[in-house]
Amino acid sequence: MDITTTQYKHSDLVKVNGRIDSATAPQLAKALDDITNAGRYRIILDLEEVEFMSSAGLRVLIGTQKTCKRYNRGEVILASVPKRIYDALELAGFVPLFRFFDNVLDAVGSI
Amino acid sequence: MDITTTQYKHSDLVKVNGRIDSATAPQLAKALDDITNAGRYRIILDLEEVEFMSSAGLRVLIGTQKTCKRYNRGEVILASVPKRIYDALELAGFVPLFRFFDNVLDAVGSI
């Protein structure tokens, strides 16, 4: 798994490549914690290049969403979510808890 | 010439396709005026698909930049500017008057 982070004016873009499982999820959690610990709570996750995501990844997503939405200070937005990953989010009942965008540009523009 | 406008939270993205000359520049001016007349002064011009631009186009750019920068309320940002168009901007001495971005995403993220 590879993570690329870009800090924008109103948001942070986090692009993940590869597989998010119990082995790699801690790395994703760390990248997201670094952002929220810096007081930045508007995060766009670009999942286009994610091939696999287990519940370990979902756990990181929901944990970060809780942190970001607290006190209304921000949110995690999901962009370019592949069908398989979306199906898992749906199975977990997470779809109503996130805003989804088909492309990163619209996501960055929306926040 | 085709113009596509997308309203984002902090900016308006204006994508131009084709040729900007004395025949088509008024159409671009109108699209930009519509935005500034609505009180929105942060405009990103995506020039990637512009094949030709004469001084009639430059005139529209500089006029809109004046409107946007007045009272510090915004700016026109130029994104994905083709070499030929950049050369003309340089010839006109306009390069110091705009911020340039290689891609639209970074431009939208910066504003």
Added chain:
Amino acid sequence: MSSTYTEVYPARFENLDRVRDFVAELAEKCGLEPAAVYAVQLAVDEAFTNIIEHAYGGESEEKIECMCQIEKDALVITLRDCGKPFDPSAVPEPDFEADLEEREVGGLGLYFIHQLMDDVQFIFVDQPETGKTCNLLRMVKRKEK
């Protein structure tokens, strides 16, 4: 006639990649659709993770065996460990009604396994010679008609 393939891995998360690739290859060989192949990978990943976390209490050099049987109309996967047994019937379903703040961050693995596979069975086998229990998780994914 059915073929059986078995691999054994140390109980480490770094082996998730390997066990997912192993079952994906056999799921394809078995003739499952791409979406079903992915479902098998996800279920096995969740089960393997649970064994490491709960049966063995964390990563270790203990073993996890993955046995795959390709049958005419299904793939049967059995994961075997000799860690702590548990009572699957005592595990509650995730609460899908809870809003964000109340949503538990965990508790999805077992639910996923049940949703993704057509048949799921936990079998706990006493091993008198070692005095230990070994745990089998048998999961079946059937081909679409």
Added chain:
Amino acid sequence: MSSTYTEVYPARFENLDRVRDFVAELAEKCGLEPAAVYAVQLAVDEAFTNIIEHAYGGESEEKIECMCQIEKDALVITLRDCGKPFDPSAVPEPDFEADLEEREVGGLGLYFIHQLMDDVQFIFVDQPETGKTCNLLRMVKRKEK
């Protein structure tokens, strides 16, 4: 030996597309580099626009003639109109030092033409039979050595 090609257009902005295509084709035929072809298009666009706006005082059915000569080492383009003559030497250069608020929005066309072409000449010819003056703008773009 040189070849000459001429087209005549009504003084309308919609013809900019056509005259740019016309000169681009001949610039390529002449062997100019792609960047030089673009420079020729831009210069001709600016000159054609100036004739409509300033010589004819706006769009009309008056004529603009574009004559292209392909020479061994250069393309020579002559635009001809019979509108108002003017004194090019009286036109000031744009002020590049001015900051944004002071920058004039116009005044770039003539400057571009001079910068983009290797040789630029305005010729004003009295036409005794009509009592009018006709204006020639002769622009040369030389091939790179």
